[in-house]
Amino acid sequence: MKDPSVRxxxxxxxxxLCLEMEAAGLMNxxxxxxxxxxxDYSDTHKNKEWQGYAAMAAAAYAKDLLNRTAPNRVEAEKKLTKVIDEGFAHGYLKGVHSLASASQSGVESLKVDKxxxxxxxxxSPPDLSTNYNxxxxxxxxxxxxxxLQIEAYKAWKREPNFFLWLNGIPGCGKTVLSSTVFENLEKIEACSxxxxxFYFDFTNTEKHSFEKLICSLIHQLYYKSEKVRRYLDSPNSSFDNGRRRPSIDLLSTTLQNMLQQAGEVWIVLDALDECKTRKYYPTGGLLPWIRNLRDLQTNIHLLITSRPEQDIKETVEKLARNKDIISLQSDLIEDDxxxxxxxRVKQSEGLSRWHERPDMQSKIEATLVEKANGMFRWVSCQFDVLEHCYSPQEVEMVRATLPATLDETxxxxxxNIPPNHMHYAxxxxxxxxxxxxxxxxDEAVDAIAVDTASRPRFDPQNGSPIPEISKYCYSLVVxxxxxxxxxxxxxxxxxxxAHFSVKEYLTSNRLAKSIKMDFEEAAARASISEACLAYLLDLDQTCKPxxxxxxxxMAQYSAQYWTSHAIIAETHSETGFKLAIEFFSCKDSIETCLELYDIG
Known part of the structure; x- marks a missing residue:
């Protein structure tokens, strides 16, 4: 009621005399x-200043009224429970009951959401939807x-406590296949x-570790199953009311208890070979956890994917039967x-020049099918090269000289990176x-624009156009x-x-001598720390953080990570040493760096 004329x-x-809202649903x-x-007044001048007084006045009046009520008159009245039962019998209170039930449900939902x-x-579970999408x-x-049609997968879905390991060479489509499995299970109500x-992911440190796997599974299971939630109350409340995370051992035990209580559970773990804590002293890590999981008296359907790394292979072969291990050989995925x-030959915009030349399309298709050897990743890289062929002669030259392996690719x-692009690449x-x-x-654009030998060392006008930056090393980045x-x-x-195999190659000893030294860890981190320090020194110190x-x-990245790179690089770079001396001699740069670090 906000209109005084209506009032x-x-x-x-x-x-x-007044308008009552709170009891309006009951009074009839x-x-x-x-x-x-x-x-207050029933209009736009409503305020809470006198609410305390009003509540106290109502309580005093109720007390005085009860004191004036004769006890025998109270005893003659029907009990409230009987009145409610009669109300339900006549259907009077169904609406009130529904409203109350809905309100209670809403309150409980808010509690759960909070x-x-x-x-x-x-x-702090990582966001896995990015990998899935x-x-x-x-x-x-x-x-x-x-x-989805083979008997091994159907048995895995159907039979209790079943285990499957999908393994294959780099670039054979394991992550796409695990996502297809997850998509299929989501459509089945009993499984979903x-x-x-969980996706282990080399590009994101939050998805490298066994601990993050445990945190993510706990969070997912708590959300999906009400009957396991009691296991989270105790550890959360006992660690500074959730401000301090317990040890990985306690988290593992909590998840184990939740899984035992949850009943039938389906777990899909992708790219175990990209986990950096597969095993650590004395008995911890991902692989011992999988072994313990298989020993639990639970009904868990566990599917994992990875390369056939030796430690993973040794662990799995002790847990699984031969028929539970599926190697993604080229003959299995040939149709895919x-x-x-x-x-891609028919739909790729980069190959549209051959849409009117079915003979050229057939040649490209036949060559790639013949030499793919079960590697989607290899095929993708060759397409990137073919899309830059503008004549039939160029296509024929590429077809005749295709590299045989990912390393060669x-x-x-x-x-083939042009010399004037090599520094940036x-x-x-x-x-x-x-x-x-x-x-x-935008961080990457600024990172390659830094020139430690110039003054200023960073000029925003020197940044590459954002759409162009990936062209410095196409096929290697996305x-x-x-x-x-x-x-x-x-x-x-x-x-x-673009792929884990790219990082493996760049950090291996298989690189050409001309660039091998640049990707040794100490040298690479020295280069990164130099770029970060030069960037921090050229910030406008008069601006607020x-x-x-x-x-x-790139200011926050530089402030947060330059030290971690510099520690590993140590004294590898004279330029880095000079930049560090200059940085620590500049009070404004230090203060700005600390403020940026705190914001992060």
Whole structure:
């Protein structure tokens, strides 16, 4: 009631003294007397200043009224429970009951949501939807359907406590296949209720570790199953009310208890070979945990994917039967690769010049199918080369000289980088190979624009156009757009190495001598720390930290990570040593760096 003219009219016509809202839902069906304290006008001047007084006045009046009520009159009245039962019998209170039930349900839902938010902050599980969505985007329609039809997969879904290991060479499509499995299980109601998953991911340190796997599975299972939630109350409340995370051993025990209570559970774990804590002293890590999981008296359907690394192979072979181990050989995925090649030849915009030349399309398709050898990744790289062929003669030359392996493919890509691009390409690949987290595209643009030998060492005008940056080393890097936060709608574009095999190659001893030294860890981290220090020294120190973040995209990254790179690089670089001396001699730079670090 915010219109005083309506209020005054009701008062005059119906002798209304005040308006009651809280008891309005009960008064027509429930015999009651409402005692209400008045604290403000029923119009736009409503305020809470006199609410305390009004409540006290109502309580005093109720007490006085009860003191004046004769006890025998109270005894003569029906009990409240009987009145309610009669009300239900006549249908008077059904609406009130429904309203109360809905309200109670809403309150409980709010409590759960609030606790889930607290739990999420406590466990800090990584956002796995980015990996899942990326895999589905890369998937060719119909790819992976063969696996859903084989008896081993059907048995895994059906039989209790079943285990499957899908293994294969780099680039054979394991992550796409695991995402196809997850998508299939989500559509089956019996499976989706307790379906858990995790992607290990070399591009993101939050997805490297066994601890993050445990935190993520706990968070997922708590959200999906009400009957396991009691196991989280005790550890969360006993560690500074959720402000301090317990040990990995206690988290593992908590998850184990939750899994035993949950009943039938399906777990899909992708890319175990990208986990950096597969085993650590004395008995911890991912592989011992999987072994213990298999020993539990539970009904867990566990599916894992990885390369056939020796430690993984030794662990799995002790747990699984031969028929539970599926090697993704080229003959199994041949149809998927053929479908991918055929679709890209006919639909790729980069090959549109051959849409009117079916003979050229057939030649490209036949050559790639013949030499793919079960590697989607190899095929993708060859397409990147073919898209830059503008004549039939160039296509024929590429077809005749295709590299046989991924190593040869990557070596050829690096060899073909123009000399005037090589400095920028190496800087970008160093950052992407050794950074603790993925780089935003605007951070990468500034990273390669730093020139430690010039003054100023960083000029925003020297940055490459954002769409062009990946062209310095095409096929080796990809741009990927995702939510900046899984619980917000703001989007951010990141640049990352295109595949785990790229990082493996760049950090191996198989590189050409001309660039091998640049990708030794000490040298690469020295280069990164130099770029970060030079960037910090050239910030506009008169700006406030928030203004710096907007104007200098790489400022926070530099402030947060230059020391971790410098520690590993040690005294590898004279330039880095001089930059560090200059930095520690500049009070303004130190203060700005600390402020940026704290914001992060």
């Amino acid at each position: 005054d009219r009701l008062s005059k016509e119906m002798d209304v 069906h429930f015999p009651c007397l409402v005692i209400r304290g008045i604290c 606790y889930l938010e607290k739990l999420r902050n406590w466990l 990326k895999a589905l985007e890369q998937r060719n329609p119909g790819s992976g359907q063969w696996f 209720q307790n379906l858990l998953y 690769i053929c479908g991918y090649i055929r679709a 990557y070596a050829r890509i690096l060899e 190496k800087r970008l690949l160093q950052f992407l190979s050794f950074s603790e987290r993925p780089l935003r595209i 741009l990927f757009t995702k939510k900046s936060n899984p619980y917000k709608d703001e989007m951010v574009t990141e640049i990352q190495l 928030q203004e710096i973040i907007k104007s200098y995209p």
